[in-house]
Amino acid sequence: MRKTLYIIGLSFFVFSCTSQKNVKQNASRTNKQVVQPKTPVAKTPSEKPKPQITHEGGVDFFTTNIADATKNNNTVSYGSIVSAKPAGYKVVKTYFPAVGQNFRQRYLILHYTALPDDKSVAVLTQQEVSAHYLVNNTGDNEIYQLVDENKRAYHAGVSSWRSDKNLNDTSIGIEIVNAGFRTDSAKTRVFAAFSDDQIKKVAALAKDIITRYQIPATNVLAHSDIAATRKQDPGPLFPWKKLYDEYQIGMWYDEAAKQTFLTQAQTDFTTRYSEPAFIFMIQTALQKFGYGLELTGAWDDSTKKTIEAFQYHFRPEKYDGIMDAETWAILQALNQKYPIK
Known part of the structure; x- marks a missing residue:
């Protein structure tokens, strides 16, 4: 009986030691896998190869657009690329340029x-x-x-x-x-x-x-x-x-559109010129076109100067700051041609 118990105990001890050895070997393998060297981020199959950055006179240039021009994005640099130089670190252009960018100059x-x-x-x-x-x-x-x-x-x-x-x-x-x-x-x-x-x-x-x-x-x-x-x-x-x-620089109105608006404008100015609602409508049209004008419903000084500025640009034959039928027709024609998007 004692001999039988001795044999069973010895077998259990051998099995236990063998199991612990295997655990240590597996742990060793796991540790080795964790410290594998970092690999660069792989490009996705859909990513197009990027043109090379040009190096000249010690500075970098990128003169190609790889962005979507229909979204007004553009990666072209019309000058050297300006980069940070953080102490103790290296700024690299491995993934330069991102396609989501456009120009400051608007x-x-x-x-x-x-x-x-x-x-x-x-x-x-x-x-x-x-x-x-x-x-x-x-x-x-x-x-x-x-x-x-x-x-x-x-x-x-x-x-x-x-x-x-x-x-x-x-x-x-x-x-x-x-x-x-x-x-x-x-x-x-x-x-x-x-x-x-x-x-x-x-x-x-x-x-x-x-x-x-x-x-x-x-x-x-x-x-x-x-x-x-x-x-x-x-x-x-x-x-x-x-x-x-x-x-083909800048804005101008279409003559046919101006003439269409002029017929109605002449009637408006005959009957509605002094009405606050009509003045408010004209001020709104000037503001819609782009001018920074407060809507007051009155022919005040700011409105006069804004009309004058508009006439300088689009009706230079008359720049007295007084809204008349032709100036009003031109403004409507421009708003029709160049709506805010």
Whole structure:
């Protein structure tokens, strides 16, 4: 009996030791699997190969768009790629660029300097006002760049258009050397003309900027459009229609649409001009088009200046700030052509 118990106990001891050894071996294998080296994230089958980043002069460039242009996305860099340099770490571009990105530059704003060439350069480079470009009036083929397009220039000031405000953040500014205006004996503003050479420069420059940054026609504006109560530039002699007709730059109304609205507008102005509801409707139309205007139902000073700014741009033959049937018809035609999306 004792011999039988001894044999059973010995068998149990051998089995127990063998089991513990196997557990240790399995644990050892498990530990080895945990410390496997990290592998790079594999590309999904649908991910397209990305063009190479260009290296030049010690900086990186990426000049190809791999994003969906129909969503206004764009991965092109019109300059060197700016990257962080955190102490003790390396920033890599293994997965550069993400397709979900677009441009900061969403507006193009045009100004005049109201100064001659030399003073325009001095003020725009040495004082707390600036623009990305300055178009001179010296008859040469030069355009002065004053600010990097990727940086904010101080040209728009307090400004708004549609739902956007502080347009320095999202715009490129072009200043044009021009004397501005003088006031005649009847206290009417008399504006200075632009030279043909200047307009050709502005057109070429604007076309380049608009094309590169995909700036829509509704965002090519005068300083007076985005700051109607305090600015007049570039004034009624700036040829917006010429830029639209010959270079496809900016907005303009369709003549047929204007004539359609004009018939009804003439009736409205005969019978409803002084009605607060009618004034409110016109103010609403100006605000809908883009102007930052408070709706008061009265022909107040802000409304007059806003109408004046609108006329500078779209009815330069008459810029007295008084709404008439033709100005109203033009405004309606523009709202029909360029609705807010």
